[in-house]
Amino acid sequence: MADKDSEQKPDFARGIPVADLPEGAMLEGVLGEDKVLLLRRDGRVRAIGARCTHLGAPMAKGIVVEGEVRCPWHHARFSLETGEAVGAPAFDPLPCYRAEERDGRITVTGRRHAPAKSAGRDPGRIVIVGGGAGGHACAEWLARAGHGAAVTLVSDDPDPPYDRTFCSKQYLSGKAKREATLLAPKGFDRGEGPRYLRDRVVSLDLGAEEAVTAGGERLPYDALVIATGAAPQRPDLPGFDRPEVHTLRSLRDADALIAAAETARSVAVVGASFIGLEVAAAMVAREKTVTVVAPDAVPLKKILGEAVGRFVQGLHEEKGVTFRLGREVTGFDGSALTLDDGSRIEADLVVLGTGVAPRIDLAEGAGLALAGKDEGGGIAVDGTLRASAPGIYAIGDVAAYPDPRSGRRLRVEHWVHAQRQGQHVARALLGEAAPFSETPFFWSGHYGTSLRYVGHAGSAEDPRIEGDVAKGDFAVIYREAGRDAALATCKRDKHSLETEAAWDREARANG
Numbered sequence: 001m002a003d004k005d006s007e008q009k010p011d012f013a014r015g016i017p018v019a020d021l022p023e024g025a026m027l028e029g030v031l032g033e034d035k036v037l038l039l040r041r042d043g044r045v046r047a048i049g050a051r052c053t054h055l056g057a058p059m060a061k062g063i064v065v066e067g068e069v070r071c072p073w074h075h076a077r078f079s080l081e082t083g084e085a086v087g088a089p090a091f092d093p094l095p096c097y098r099a100e101e102r103d104g105r106i107t108v109t110g111r112r113h114a115p116a117k118s119a120g121r122d123p124g125r126i127v128i129v130g131g132g133a134g135g136h137a138c139a140e141w142l143a144r145a146g147h148g149a150a151v152t153l154v155s156d157d158p159d160p161p162y163d164r165t166f167c168s169k170q171y172l173s174g175k176a177k178r179e180a181t182l183l184a185p186k187g188f189d190r191g192e193g194p195r196y197l198r199d200r201v202v203s204l205d206l207g208a209e210e211a212v213t214a215g216g217e218r219l220p221y222d223a224l225v226i227a228t229g230a231a232p233q234r235p236d237l238p239g240f241d242r243p244e245v246h247t248l249r250s251l252r253d254a255d256a257l258i259a260a261a262e263t264a265r266s267v268a269v270v271g272a273s274f275i276g277l278e279v280a281a282a283m284v285a286r287e288k289t290v291t292v293v294a295p296d297a298v299p300l301k302k303i304l305g306e307a308v309g310r311f312v313q314g315l316h317e318e319k320g321v322t323f324r325l326g327r328e329v330t331g332f333d334g335s336a337l338t339l340d341d342g343s344r345i346e347a348d349l350v351v352l353g354t355g356v357a358p359r360i361d362l363a364e365g366a367g368l369a370l371a372g373k374d375e376g377g378g379i380a381v382d383g384t385l386r387a388s389a390p391g392i393y394a395i396g397d398v399a400a401y402p403d404p405r406s407g408r409r410l411r412v413e414h415w416v417h418a419q420r421q422g423q424h425v426a427r428a429l430l431g432e433a434a435p436f437s438e439t440p441f442f443w444s445g446h447y448g449t450s451l452r453y454v455g456h457a458g459s460a461e462d463p464r465i466e467g468d469v470a471k472g473d474f475a476v477i478y479r480e481a482g483r484d485a486a487l488a489t490c491k492r493d494k495h496s497l498e499t500e501a502a503w504d505r506e507a508r509a510n511g
Contacts, residue, residue: 012108028060047108049094065501072493082114088419119146120430124222129201131155134396135227137422139194151194159251160184167254173282204366230356230397239332245350268347272299274444276353284319291322305460307469315446358398371400376411383435395421404510414442437507452496455486
């Protein structure tokens with residue numbers, strides 16, 4: 001039986017009038033139980049799946065750019081011709097369908113097989129250090145191209161690759177089960193897929209071109225990808241080594257927080273960062289009393305500006321979160337935080353949202369060039385994400401790369417950006433030579449309100465606001481060095497997509 005949503009959509013098996021799909025239009029309908037998207041571009045009609053394979057966003061609300069359709073929620077990209085997921089965070093393809101235009105009507109007659117993906121050149125032996133966003137995405141792309149058997153993915157995380165964004169959002173709040181976080185299919189470490197090695201790479205032998213693991217294994221490589229990510233920073237304060245004080249980076253960290261929340265009544269979040277505020281929202285969903293403590297006068301002001309920061313603060317206050325802003329924490333005694341004004345905040349559970357530092361020990365030990373503190377630290381890479389030693393790349397939170405739009409080196413701590421860097425390196429290993437030119441992007445959710453952010457600005461001191469921030473319908477442009485550097489939006493997904501696409505083109509032209 002068709003669901004209520006399907007009953008309101010045109011039945012493409014019966015067809016629609018040609019006039020209902022003018023040039024440039026996108027129209028969602030159904031074919032049996034399938035949700036299908038019809039598009040007309042350059043006079044040609046195409047039919048593909050209507051729901052993003054990442055988290056189910058309606059693709060009809062996205063945009064089409066250079067033969068790709070882009071998802072409105074999390075900016076995944078799919079080929080119109082093949083349905084292939086060509087840009088993270090989606091990995092599974094959209095189904096493709098046969099569309100016919102005849103006698104004044106357009107009909108969809110069934111699924112069609114997409115052309116096979118080119119395997120590219122032989123990449124040789126690939127060792128990827130780190131199973132997070134970038135490492136997994138790199139391995140997945142190589143496996144998709146038929147070279148999975150050439151890849152060894154080494155990770156010191158006890159869990160197989162998973163979506164870390166779930167750790168502070170869906171999983172932590174109780175809206176998703178643990179298995180929903182997993183990225184790698186069953187058998188990722190067997191057969192023709194990448195070998196998944198649960199171990200830690202402790203050193204690189206650059207002369208022998210081998211990675212050495214804690215377990216004593218030597219892994220020869222033709223190319224090595226460092227995707228070691230970043231580690232949470234724990235302030236050196238009295239009591240912050242107690243078991244009631246948690247950081248949140250891994251799935252196991254989320255497990256521990258969920259277990260601790262079972263008996264906790266009051267939660268204190270130290271730091272009004274994105275992670276900190278998402279943890280606050282998750283703890284509210286678990287019906288805990290939540291207080292956020294931060295030295296900032298306004299949450300997220302340095303990134304989003306005062307107006308948007310106050311808007312986000314208001315979303316949390318409406319749900320009962322208490323903010324203690326402009327205050328420093330001086331310690332924790334197991335039952336309460338003490339602040340620099342002498343006041344106390346009762347807390348059974350403390351969560352730190354105090355930032356992360358790139359994990360550079362491996363690169364530093366190998367003598368690879370590092371970026372300066374003014375560049376955000378991390379491993380210095382060139383425009384193709386190559387490190388300073390032959391055959392070595394660095395991606396994700398640990399990589400400091402030259403941004404073609406700003407002309408300066410950036411180290412970006414965004415999940416999707418790390419995934420796209422991993423995919424870029426995989427394409428490079430398969431023979432593509434273009435420099436990395438993806439616009440940074442992230443999203444953040446607060447009680448059903450989602451923010452999108454594209455680009456990168458060093459500060460939010462020069463914002464230009466369009467719309468009404470207080471009503472949660474806005475676009476804010478952040479300028480830097482006389483140019484538009486970043487954009488934050490709420491309920492303006494198409495604007496976000498179009499800006500990202502324009503800045504992608506600019507970056508390619510500058511690269």
